Amino acid sequence: MRRIFVSLVVLPILLLLLAAPAAAAPPLKESGTQESISAFTSSCTGNTCTDTILDAFTVGDGLMVICVSEFTFNTRNGRLISEESGCSDPVPDNLDVSDDLSASLGETSVTLLSCDEQGCTEGDTVTVSAELTAFGPVFTDSQRGTFSDGTCTFRFRSTGEQSQAAGTLTIDGQTLDADGFVGVSEFTVSSRCRE
Numbered sequence: 001m002r003r004i005f006v007s008l009v010v011l012p013i014l015l016l017l018l019a020a021p022a023a024a025a026p027p028l029k030e031s032g033t034q035e036s037i038s039a040f041t042s043s044c045t046g047n048t049c050t051d052t053i054l055d056a057f058t059v060g061d062g063l064m065v066i067c068v069s070e071f072t073f074n075t076r077n078g079r080l081i082s083e084e085s086g087c088s089d090p091v092p093d094n095l096d097v098s099d100d101l102s103a104s105l106g107e108t109s110v111t112l113l114s115c116d117e118q119g120c121t122e123g124d125t126v127t128v129s130a131e132l133t134a135f136g137p138v139f140t141d142s143q144r145g146t147f148s149d150g151t152c153t154f155r156f157r158s159t160g161e162q163s164q165a166a167g168t169l170t171i172d173g174q175t176l177d178a179d180g181f182v183g184v185s186e187f188t189v190s191s192r193c194r195e
Contacts (some may be wrong), residue, residue, distance in 0.1 A: 031188040034058055034160070035097040037105060039130050039180035041169045047076045054128055054169055054180075056095055056105055064092035068110045068128055084112035084123045101134035101163045101182045107170075126172055132165035134182050139163065141185065152193035160185020 036057035043050055049072070056066040069085035087110065094106040105128070112123040144157045162183035169178035 027190070027192050029188070029190040031186070032059075034158070034183075034185050034187050035095055035103070036183045036185075037095065037097070037103045037130060037132055037165070037180060039132060039165075039167070039169045039178040041171075041176040041178040043174075043176055044075065047074055048081065049073060049075055052169065052171060052176075054105075054130060054178075056108075056130075058092045058095055063089065064095060065089050066094075066105070066108050066110055066128070068112065068126060070112065070126075082114065084114045086110050086112040086123075097182060097184055101138065101161065101165070101184065103130070103132045103165070103182045105130040129170045130167065130178065130180075132167040132178070132180055132182055134163040134165045136164045141183070152191045154189060154191045156187060156189045158185045158187040 034057060036055070038056075039054045041052050043052075051071045051073075053069045054066070056064065058064045065087055066089075067085065067087040069083075071083050072081040073079060074081060088108065090108045094108055095103065096105075097103045107127050107129045109125055109127050111125045113120045114123045115121075139162045140160075141162055142159045145155075147154045147156070160183055162181050165180050165182045167178055167180075168175050170176070
């Protein structure tokens with residue numbers, strides 16, 4: 001389920017990143033390689049636990065997005081204490097995925113936001129890094145679809161491989177065991193806009 005979630009999140013973000021330049025330009029066609037990792041870890045002190053989720057992926061040449069979410073809750077009553085999340089776009093060299101679908105993410109800073117019905121407030125800035133080693137079967141994944149923003153129509157196609165992985169996620173110098181996924185895919189995105 002987590003593997004499917006990562007793919008469903010990455011492709012719409014890819015389309016949105018390309019939407020702004022496409023809206024003001026003639027037809028666009030881009031293709032490239034997308035590398036992605038997803039890591040999950042949980043740490044507890046007494047009855048308080050914090051789950052941290054890291055998703056990182058490259059988008060073609062020269063663009064990378066890293067998103068971090070932290071959920072802190074009381075295990076005794078299940079009450080959510082705090083929830084923060086944020087994304088950054090560091091240099092794509094920070095993520096390295098090998099042919100055997102093992103991966104390393106170099107240290108990256110992400111500023112987290114805490115949001116509720118009244119809006120969002122800036123929270124902590126965390127430094128994260130990860131080391132994941134693939135294990136188990138490799139899943140082949142193929143997707144295609146269409147997305148429209150009212151002015152432009154985008155078509156995408158993606159074919160790739162993903163595998164479960166395990167390793168470590170380091171947050172502000174604290175290294176924790178982590179589970180996750182690593183993937184590599186080839187994608188093509190095209191757009192056509194009304195004048």
